[in-house]
Amino acid sequence: xxxxxxxxxxxxxxxxxxxxxxxxxxxxxxxxxxxxxxxxxxxxxxxxxxxxxxxxxxxxxxxxxxxxxxxxxxxxxxxxxxxxxxxxxxxxxxxxxxxxxxxxxxxxxxxxxxxxxxxxxxxxxxxxxxxxxxxxxxxxxxxxxxxxxxxxxxxxxxxxxxxxxxxxxxxxxxxxxxxxxxxxxxxxxxxxxxxxxxxxxxxxxxxxxxxxxxxxxxxxxxxxxxxxxxxxxxxxxxxxxxxxxxxxxxxxxxxx
Amino acid sequence: xxxxxxxxxxxxxxxxxxxxxxxxxxxxxxxxxxxxxxxxxxxxxxxxxxxxxxxxxxxxxxxxxxxxxxxxxxxxxxxxxxxxxxxxxxxxxxxxxxxxxxxxxxxxxxxxxxxxxxxxxxxxxxxxxxxxxxxxxxxxxxxxxxxxxxxxxxxxxxxxxxxxxxxxxxxxxxxxxxxxxxxxxxxxxxxxxxxxxxxxxxxxxxxxxxxxxxxxxxxxxxxxxxxxxxxxxxxxxxxxxxxxxxxxxxxxxxxxxxxxxxxxxxxxxxxxxxxxxxxxxxxxxxxxxxxxxxxxxxxxxxxxxxxxxxxx
Numbered sequence: 001x002x003x004x005x006x007x008x009x010x011x012x013x014x015x016x017x018x019x020x021x022x023x024x025x026x027x028x029x030x031x032x033x034x035x036x037x038x039x040x041x042x043x044x045x046x047x048x049x050x051x052x053x054x055x056x057x058x059x060x061x062x063x064x065x066x067x068x069x070x071x072x073x074x075x076x077x078x079x080x081x082x083x084x085x086x087x088x089x090x091x092x093x094x095x096x097x098x099x100x101x102x103x104x105x106x107x108x109x110x111x112x113x114x115x116x117x118x119x120x121x122x123x124x125x126x127x128x129x130x131x132x133x134x135x136x137x138x139x140x141x142x143x144x145x146x147x148x149x150x151x152x153x154x155x156x157x158x159x160x161x162x163x164x165x166x167x168x169x170x171x172x173x174x175x176x177x178x179x180x181x182x183x184x185x186x187x188x189x190x191x192x193x194x195x196x197x198x199x200x201x202x203x204x205x206x207x208x209x210x211x212x213x214x215x216x217x218x219x220x221x222x223x224x225x226x227x228x229x230x231x232x233x234x235x236x237x238x239x240x241x242x243x244x245x246x247x248x249x250x251x252x253x254x255x256x
Numbered sequence: 257x258x259x260x261x262x263x264x265x266x267x268x269x270x271x272x273x274x275x276x277x278x279x280x281x282x283x284x285x286x287x288x289x290x291x292x293x294x295x296x297x298x299x300x301x302x303x304x305x306x307x308x309x310x311x312x313x314x315x316x317x318x319x320x321x322x323x324x325x326x327x328x329x330x331x332x333x334x335x336x337x338x339x340x341x342x343x344x345x346x347x348x349x350x351x352x353x354x355x356x357x358x359x360x361x362x363x364x365x366x367x368x369x370x371x372x373x374x375x376x377x378x379x380x381x382x383x384x385x386x387x388x389x390x391x392x393x394x395x396x397x398x399x400x401x402x403x404x405x406x407x408x409x410x411x412x413x414x415x416x417x418x419x420x421x422x423x424x425x426x427x428x429x430x431x432x433x434x435x436x437x438x439x440x441x442x443x444x445x446x447x448x449x450x451x452x453x454x455x456x457x458x459x460x461x462x463x464x465x466x467x468x469x470x471x472x473x474x475x476x477x478x479x480x481x482x483x484x485x486x487x488x489x490x491x492x493x494x495x496x497x498x499x500x501x502x503x504x505x506x507x508x509x510x511x512x513x514x515x516x517x518x519x520x521x522x523x524x525x526x527x528x529x530x531x532x533x534x535x536x537x538x539x540x541x542x543x544x545x546x547x548x549x550x551x552x553x554x555x556x557x558x559x560x561x562x563x564x565x566x567x568x
Binding site: 054056085086088089090092093095096097099101103104105106107116117120121162165166169175 | 439441442444445446447448449450451452453455459460463464467
């Protein structure tokens with residue numbers, strides 16, 4: 001697939017909160033179908049990087065390109081304009097996101113959560129939206145929970161509904177922000193199983209995670225971040241078993 | 257003291273013995289004192305001749321009173337609806353990132369929350385003294401429509417303006433607090449699904465905020481019911497003014513005030529019940545259960561469930 005532009009490309013991305021530089025000139029490429037895992041100690045900037053990809057955080061400098069188009073920015077002649085929220089909304093449809101805290105809509109059932117965006121954003125017919133949502137619920141193993149409200153579901157079930165909700169917009173790319181960090185150890189597995197399945201189906205995913213075994217088994221690329229920079233990147237098995245950088249070694253020694 | 261400290265061997269089996277519940281002497285003393293007050297009050301109601309219960313009964317369902325009751329009710333509901341609609345717009349303006357919207361909303365709330373509703377009612381009623389004609393047209397150009405202010409401002413429109421503008425200021429603050437109570441994650445989740453700001457507000461934020469503000473809105477509706485009695489200064493025959501008109505003819509002041517009081521209490525009770533019903537419907541997936549709502553009207557839980565015999 002040489003000559004084809006990567007699905008996602010990040011160039012010289014920097015972001016500070018006050019005087020604290022969280023991201024320092026990050027470069028990154030994600031090819032179609034790739035699973036990229038980002039690991040690193042807390043405060044290393046990995047979540048901020050993920051949130052800059054879909055402009056939930058606006059970077060101070062640097063550009064994210066999705067299918068070659070700059071995210072959140074628009075050329076008009078030779079002038080570069082910031083996109084309005086509603087213009088950005090069109091780009092965001094291509095990038096689903098799964099949060100650490102699930103963020104399901106509590107006033108809607110699992111099914112209603114999933115059909116919400118197709119109905120409102122895509123203006124899909126209700127019958128079709130429900131049919132597609134039921135397929136997604138089956139995929140995440142929750143057909144029997146379609147009419148449950150989020151508070152009636154366990155954390156693992158809520159996260160699986162959240163994944164189905166993102167998939168309903170048929171995104172090109174799914175971003176996962178520590179999807180299993182808020183879960184009981186016993187329900188982590190059911191979410192990871194769904195994510196493995198998505199990876200096998202060829203979904204492009206960028207996953208911020210602490211689950212090293214998931215990263216080792218599923219990821220095509222592993223990125224180790226610390227102090228706002230990418231310290232080490234490469235094939236997960238190589239990075240995890242033969243880290244070259246001292247900081248990577250120290251981090252892996254602590255968590256493995 | 258010695259004989260109370262019996263050794264375990266002399267006692268019956270602890271598993272077979274039911275413990276004596278905790279005694280609350282303060283409940284008994286306080287309860288008895290309160291019951292005495294209540295009895296004294298009931299005695300006053302029954303024995304005081306000046307109350308003239310016969311007159312109360314005669315006027316309770318008189319057409320004049322019932323017409324006043326109707327006006328009180330629709331004033332309450334129209335003022336609440338206008339107040340809530342304007343309040344929602346104000347709340348959204350207050351949370352907008354446009355500084356002009358923010359300041360305008362802040363100034364509106366500052367003014368209408370600060371001026372007593374009675375002052376407003378009189379002011380709106382006398383608007384013609386300030387602005388003799390109201391006209392709609394091109395600014396600095398010709399008028400498309402114009403009317404004499406005295407024809408537009410009736411007791412009813414003055415009352416609605418005063419009451420709903422006051423309510424809008426209070427509603428704006430409640431709704432703003434309700435919106436701000438929604439987790440930022442909700443708007444972020446909606447954003448990542450490609451929803452616009454308007455869609456997020458209408459479909460995700462406002463429905464959740466509404467659930468939070470239902471109890472204060474219910475409270476405000478009851479307040480509004482009582483605030484409507486202020487319109488008697490505009491000679492608008494609401495419940496209170498209807499009663500006043502009757503007693504100014506018959507001099508039966510106290511019985512007619514009792515008539516008005518009874519109706520206000522009945523309406524307030526009905527509104528309280530409706531509020532609890534709506535709150536129950538929004539917060540629970542269980543079917544409507546009267547036996548659950550009725551106790552919730554009078555009882556609240558704070559010191560644990562307080563089952564009989566338990567010390568909590």
